[in-house]
Amino acid sequence: MANNNNNNNNNNITEVQNQPFIINDLTLISPDRSSKDIGKLKESIEVAESIYYPNRVQLYDLYHDVLSLDGFLRGIIQKRIDSVLNKKINFKKKDSKKDEDLTDLINGQKGRDIISLLIESKLWGTSGLEFVIGNKLQFHEIPRKHIKPEKGIITKSQYGLSEQDGYKYEDMPFVWVIGKKTDLGLLLACSMYAIYKRGSFGDFAQYVEIFGQPVRIMKYDAYDTKTKTELKSLLDNSGSSLAMMIPKQAEFEMLDGKTSNGDGKLQISLKDACNEEMSIAILGNTETTTSSKSSGYAQSKEHGEQQDELTISDLIFVENLLNSDKFKSILQSYGYDVDGKFEFELDLDLSKLKLRMEIDTFVSEKVPISDDYWYNTYGIPKPDNYDELKAKMEEAKKVNIAEPVNKSNTKKEKTDNKKGDLSDNSRQNFINTFFSKLADFFDQAQH
Template sequence: MENKQSATPQGIAPMYLIHDLTIVSPDRGRKDIQSLKNAVTSAEQVHFPNRTLLYDLYHDVYTMDGYLSGIIDKRIDFVLNKKLKFYDKEGKEVEEITKLMRSNEGREIIRKIMESVFWGVSGIEFKIGKKLEWEEIPRKHIKPEKGIITKSQYGVSAESGYKIEDLPFVWIIGKKNDLGKLLACSMYAIYKRGNFGDWAQYVEIFGQPVRIIEYDAYDTQTKKELKEILDKSGNSLSMMIPKQASFQMLDGKQSNGDGKLQQAFKDACNEEMAIRILGNTETTSSSKGSGYAQAKEHGEQQDELTASDLIMVENYLNSEKLLTILRSYGYQVDGGKFAYELEANLAKLKSRMEIDLELSKIIPIADDYWYETYSIPKPDNYEELRKKMDERQSFNPMTKKNVEEVPEEPTPKNKKNNEDEDPENLTDFSKPKLLDKFLKQLADFFDPARQ
């Protein structure tokens, strides 16, 4: 294996690209709506797009807004907690690769794939060696529109960096022109931050009583003594007003006496961010008018969103780029694929089984359907067990019984002829019902699989 990455327009790339980048800490300056507009304008430029300002703003709102970071981590954890396995071309699990993806390195790769949904792009540089190791490429240096990685975060051309297609151990995840879901959330996070400042000021001013002292404007000695009293009696808000002056304090308590205006604004911003990230609000915080039905519906919407994320992660993990990198570490991935082991929804599975049982009375259903639908492992000696089960079911004591061994009951003299009897009122308990037969056959069929 070569210890150098492939050539670039500037010559040979360094041993590790990350060591050749000029890393700059995020900008922690004041962020407002105008800052967001400027950042988006810079990122969407046609000829020289640059996401530096935008990603500095993303970093600020993500780390400082607990609600936003919480719902993002929640969506990522939904994926991280699912069971991921690798299967070879014969459909058997390769435990070595499965354990690799469950390690810290594997889980962090999946995290970077999910983070590309919110940031728009993620970058990984794999280290050459026998063990899978990698480092994250700072997003501010990735220019997906141009297909390059620049040494400086303000670089805009290939002359100031390296082409991504020339770096075999660099994996860039995300769409070319996608700025991520944090773009919509940033506006609400900025508004909410300003709202919290106003709320804190409201509490500071009106959260404690105000001391007002009136004095004669011409009595300077009294004014001096009163000021000394106020200074020694605590730090709460106090005012000294001449008696000759007219004073009126408009505090807004008539329309916002308890501060609910700021709280309602904060909740509105949180709900908008939750809808953007999770697709709903009920799985994180419940509204006043919510009930079980609404919460259940939102929970099912969350399941659909998670299912979509799992498909996306599978597609990235099964890409030729990652499989080639894993192959370079000595893993046998030819013909294999990553797949999630989905957990069954018991309530939905029960309803589906009832439907399947009714359909089995009308049309034949293949045995593999039951195994796949209900996630039952198919035994290796399936054909042998299937044959034995058919033999047991072919022998039915009710049908093999000799008619001569059953004595005929004497017919009473006063019993009516068969022609006079109503066949609809007769019930034959000597034969099992069709549903009972099917349930018994289904139980006999799956019992050997559990052994």
């Protein structure tokens, strides 16, 4: 790593060390875990989108609630984040050489945590980090309920609305807030389906509880109170399953929905529909997480390519943020040399590369293509002694080109000798001469 005792860095550290950490000055409140329904979701959105007094507290509490209790939603979100985390990223200097210190940092646990928060800003609408001044990179995550992107402030109380209640983060060099002012995140599109799915599970559980075991029905004579008392005692002492007592004279009919929903497919269909909508919102497809009855290889491949495009978009998004002036200035304060940029190592699709190589090879016969294009397109590292190896290749090409010419000249000399020998006018000599000329013709056509 670069020298940490640089005078400019020490001056920057001295200037901000006396400032209090925002995270230590916030009044934190645990998320609201009360019951959530569509009415509360609508109310939360209206408050968050208020023009004069926007507040995302209620909406973020709802996000916490649906995210912590919906396993499918957590799974697809983690899948999208892992698609970025599993790609190795390097810091390349201007001479294209890799900086080992910054590469190790961004691929380490702290770097992975930063990248995760960057991706989560798309899900929540915002993410905030406060970096700790010192010799080693450290940071705290700023609770999102205290970030007011519409006002550009971080409030001490989650219900604060003005700059007097907190800090203006754009003026703070070691506070990094990511997100657009009006973006409420992808979780907004998933919350409605998560709430509906939760209600469907509740109905399904009640259905199983009521109709998942036999119903005991006992009939008694309406005027025989003694029999009624004995039957009631019997039912009370014979288990907790559903039981009914009715007079023989009464008509009884149980409309339980078993005719149209005997196996609970109604609730399962609603659950699957909600999962599909959430999968489309987060991953852009359905077939890479679950498989529908009508799915096949072609459909799954198409959906996989759609998700690849979404992953590439996330990689570009993360690259742009890591290469931003804000993050580079933060890294520079820790003594790192930031004269370069972060770049992801992309996984090569061999089937696509094979087709592209055929096209590139054809194009290279028509117009010149630089060697750097081949290195960058096919992920081949450029050797340090490139100029030396290139010169040797050019010499080898000249030799290979010269050899066929010599062979052709040799064949031509032999043919000329045969042409000069006219003394043999036999049929065999004529045939040999004809085929020799024919071979020379095709040999010249090839060259």
